[in-house]
Amino acid sequence: MFETLKKATLDKIFVLMAEYAADPRDGKIDLGVGVDKDPKGVTPVMSSVKKAEQRILDSAKTKTYKGVVGNKEFSAAIVDLALGGVVDNKRIRCVNGAGGTGALSILMNVLGRARPKGRIFISDPSWPNHWPMAELAGLTPVYYPYFDHKTRIVDFPAMLAALDTLTSDDIVLLHGCCHNPTGASLTNAQWDEVVESLKRTGAFPLVDLAYLGFGDGLEADAYGVRKVVSSVPESMVAFSASKNFGLYRERAGVAIAIARDSDSADVVSSQMQNVIRATISQTPDHGAEIVRVILEDKDLRAEWEAELTEMRERMKRLRVKLADAIRQRSNSKDFDFIAEHTGMFSLLGLPEDVVTKLKLDDGVYMINDSRINVAGIPEDRIGELADKMLAAIR
């Protein structure tokens, strides 16, 4: 049986994580995987999460199955948080996903059934998992231009021109905020134009919302997704609670479908449930229940929002400090874009040999395409990092 198989390539992030773990050097710096880190390099459990977990531990009476759609109260709380009531709930149906990836997978599989081999347009570049996930769901991934490698901002004219060529059979995958891997995100005015394009072409939007609250705040970051779902008749949103609740390994996410009307929403819901039943049958609940407890409790919610704000402010501060340090040392504004980008990541635009040199000579780890996880920057060693980067470039 297995002789017909070829060795599959692992996502490069896992290779990098293994290389970093095996590196014995003391001063190594991990700017690879997208997780938040405290100054000691540890990814902490949020205090609001710990309190919610304690409450669950104290009150839980059963671990029985939750049902195929998962934790409905969790889904409802996420719909409120992300969509803010801009669409009538009668048109919305949700199921839980195993993390944002699980949510995306359910949604893409339903879209693969609606449009077998249909084209799904993905930003160039995008989170590397989007492409293989789309293929696995029976869709045909195609890139649309997104990033201007010179200016390191969104090449919006090229993006819009490409979106304008789509048809009503096409799907377009949009990053709701905090674009991964580039850090270059759409402005509100650009979201407005994207939505006008969707209205012109009838292309179907699937919004990937994995970093709500990491850019400019919960409300500000929701501008794009709310604009999309309130402006077109049908759309989908994949929500991840991995980053903003620090629940990475718990796999909490919501697949949200917004249909023309309630009847059509029921059909989509049945398809989402059918996909879950045939794949994992029931989704995990621990992370979902933690989020539900937090969002439904006034005090815990306030505490979580404060912790999220702290995470966001820290990332912003690290961005500004690194950009400042490079500017002061190089006398050029070439890396000022780091401070302008939003969310967890920035694509630095370094050639691959520079990335390799930084890894081998200096123990500074980033993805081959030169994406850095801003949250991994050690705040007390920013000058040293800037020196190393500039030396490697020269």
Ligand code: PMP
């Ligand atoms: N979408 C994007 C753009 C992401 O960066 C991630 C996490 N790396 C996800 C979705 C899914 O995250 P998770 O499955 O861990 O919730």
